[in-house]
Amino acid sequence: MTEALKLPIIDLSSPDPVSTANSIRQACTEYGFFYLVNPGVEQELVERVFAESSNFFSLPSEEKMKLARKEHRGYTPLYAENLDPTSTSKGDSKESFYIGPLEDITTVVDLNQWPSEEVLTSWRHTMESFYRKVLSAGKKLLSLLALALNEDEDFFEKVGALDKPSAFLRLLHYPGELGSSDEEIYGASAHSDYGMVTLLATDGVQGLQVCRDKFKHPQLWEDVLHVDGAFIVNIGDMMERWTNCLFRSTLHRVMPAGKERYSAAFFLDPNPDCVVKCLESCCSESSPPRFPPIRSGDYLKERLRLTYAS
Numbered sequence: 250m251t252e253a254l255k256l257p258i259i260d261l262s263s264p265d266p267v268s269t270a271n272s273i274r275q276a277c278t279e280y281g282f283f284y285l286v287n288p289g290v291e292q293e294l295v296e297r298v299f300a301e302s303s304n305f306f307s308l309p310s311e312e313k314m315k316l317a318r319k320e321h322r323g324y325t326p327l328y329a330e331n332l333d334p335t336s337t338s339k340g341d342s343k344e345s346f347y348i349g350p351l352e353d354i355t356t357v358v359d360l361n362q363w364p365s366e367e368v369l370t371s372w373r374h375t376m377e378s379f380y381r382k383v384l385s386a387g388k389k390l391l392s393l394l395a396l397a398l399n400e401d402e403d404f405f406e407k408v409g410a411l412d413k414p415s416a417f418l419r420l421l422h423y424p425g426e427l428g429s430s431d432e433e434i435y436g437a438s439a440h441s442d443y444g445m446v447t448l449l450a451t452d453g454v455q456g457l458q459v460c461r462d463k464f465k466h467p468q469l470w471e472d473v474l475h476v477d478g479a480f481i482v483n484i485g486d487m488m489e490r491w492t493n494c495l496f497r498s499t500l501h502r503v504m505p506a507g508k509e510r511y512s513a514a515f516f517l518d519p520n521p522d523c524v525v526k527c528l529e530s531c532c533s534e535s536s537p538p539r540f541p542p543i544r545s546g547d548y549l550k551e552r553l554r555l556t557y558a559s
């Protein structure tokens with residue numbers, strides 16, 4: 250039996266940054282998860298993203314495999330990924346599509362892969378609009394996270410995290426029918442996110458669960474219900490390092506719902522050259538840094554290598 254978790258609700262449009270930052274601090278220390286309302290991304294756009302996502306995932310497998318993941322952009326088929334290295338499962342029952350930074354074409358080549366415009370005419374435009382809007386919500390949220398950590402609101406800019414951030418939009422599709430199997434198959438097996446912060450849009454089909462205490466046995470998994478118009482935000486491991494574990498990167502997973510499910514996760518991670526080093530306000534003589542400083546790009550590369558190793 251699982252119970253639904255009542256996560257805190259943070260309003261990104263609140264005119265009072267100080268009280269919002271206080272609420273964020275509490276949410277991140279207690280849960281590492283919260284709902285973000287009024288993110289400045291229209292519901293109509295979110296619905297179009299899911300409709301276009303469905304158009305892509307409905308294409309024949311050979312078509313999708315033409316855009317197979319390269320440079321961490323493009324399509325990953327069912328069972329390609331096992332997020333829980335301790336599990337022997339054949340992989341997660343999800344397929345996905347990654348879209349990386351939308352570089353200014355005058356300065357850097359676009360490494361993204363896009364479905365043919367003849368087949369999916371408005372697909373790229375929809376995804377680019379969504380990417381830009383969520384990135385802008387994420388940057389605003391990071392200024393509040395900085396305040397929540399007693400830093401200046403432009404802290405993440407000053408340390409170089411937001412100069413060409415490593416921000417990846419991942420469209421996810423969990424099929425409804427899985428066929429029979431002896432092994433336990435997860436939509437997404439238990440994991441914590443690797444980076445700074447994740448903003449997740451879900452389509453209303455249940456499945457996401459969190460485990461607030463990973464050391465407790467047996468583990469208690471609680472449902473995170475969908476809230477219309479809200480993003481589900483969670484703290485990633487890199488932010489946990491930055492804050493010396495003050496902010497929690499919480500274990501989560503997606504259970505098969507017996508019903509098809511779409512979601513879109515936006516992983517907002519620092520520029521690869523940004524060095525993640527314990528914040529002064531988060532360590533002391535009695536609580537020294539638990540992790541050495543690390544270049545963000547090196548950390549993420551290793552985590553991704555392990556995920557796609559098998």
Ligand SMILES: O=C(O)CCC(=O)C(=O)O
Pocket residue numbers: 419421437442449451457501502503512513514
């Ligand atoms: O699809 C979801 O609800 C969660 C996906 C997720 O946790 C991830 O991709 O890291």
Ligand SMILES: [Fe+2]
Pocket residue numbers: 440441442501
């Ligand atoms: Fe995740």
